[in-house]
Amino acid sequence: MFRNGVSKLVDNPSDDICPVCKSNRYLNPSLQFLINPECYHKMCSTCVDRIFTSGPAPCPVPHCGKTLRKRGFHKAFFADLAIEREVDVRKRVGAVFNRRHDEFETLLDWNNYLEEVEGLVFDIVEGDVKTRTIAEEKLRMYKEANKGVIEENTRVGLEEGELERRREKAEREAARQRRLAVLREEEEEKADMLKTRQSVLDRLANEDVDANTIAAQAQKIILKKTSARRALKDIPIQSNGSAMDAGLTIRGLKKKEAPAPEKPYDPFGGLDLTPARYVLQDHYENEWLGGAKKDTRHMAGGYSLQEYYARTMFEAFSGLGVFIEDEVTDRNQQPQAVVAPAVETAAAVQAAVSKTKFERNMELDDVF
Known part of the structure; x- marks a missing residue:
């Protein structure tokens, strides 16, 4: 139940019957239900096409009457439409109240801002008609008064998202290169082992030398090549797509400082x-x-x-x-x-x- 006795949007989320045409998913397994964020009343896709293709029309669900448009319908992600509505409200409020932590002087101011946003979301989701109206009006006034800041923060958020995607892509590419390097190293090591083994067999067959001496020399050669490969592996490789390239450097970040080692607890304060x-x-x-x-x-x-x-x-x-x-x-x-x-x-x-x-x-x- 919602606050102030407002009932849930859907009495039974598992109900697969269209409230308009009474079609049942049991008889028609391919039946698909859609919802509109204006009222969150579900109906089948056939009814949506039949009623709203020609233009906006009132919701056919009894006692609703809200004007709906076909482009506003989409498939529900959650089975419980109350959760679906709350997620949509949070997205809509978050797109307007998109302030960043670094814009506030103190942590207390930032926490107060988050609490105010959460209170606004709660009023829209759980409030009665009067409370929702006041909250929606507050959201509209804030959007009009801070239009420039909202657009700027939206742009910064998109840029950060793009940088994050590029960083993840670069990390995946670097991981792939490391796996390929390991495979190449293993193949080279196997080839060197086979080549050294064949060289030892040839020397044993053609030269009159002690077998232990030949084996010791072959072992030295193998160790020398292994050490050379390890030294080459330790040399840093310049990547053309790593996350720390000049094109991906994020400016203005605080310098990371190693945390000081924790000292034993002193009850006397030094x-x-x-x-x-x-x-x-x-x-x-x-x-x-x-x-x-x-x-x-x-x-x-x-x-x-x-x-x-x-x-x-x-x-x-x-x-x-x-x-x-x-x-x-x-x-x-x-x-x-x-x-x-x-x-x-x-x-x-x-x-x-x-x-x-x-x-x-x-x-x-x-x-x-």
């Missing part, structure tokens, strides 16, 4: 997590860890002492990035309405009273 204030060692002497190092039960679940070392050193040095003196100064400059924290540690008070200067290095050595 951030250097190497500690700056200390050097993490592989081993530390600690009496509390003596038993854990020798007990395999601690390592059974994948636990690593290196993780413990890294975490301990990080926690020990993490306080070096806190400047108590600056925090106290900022707190004293705050308005009176803001209540400062009431709890302070003894170490913080002592650091605030003393005039010890710390190097301002706000990097936090987080190894995780």
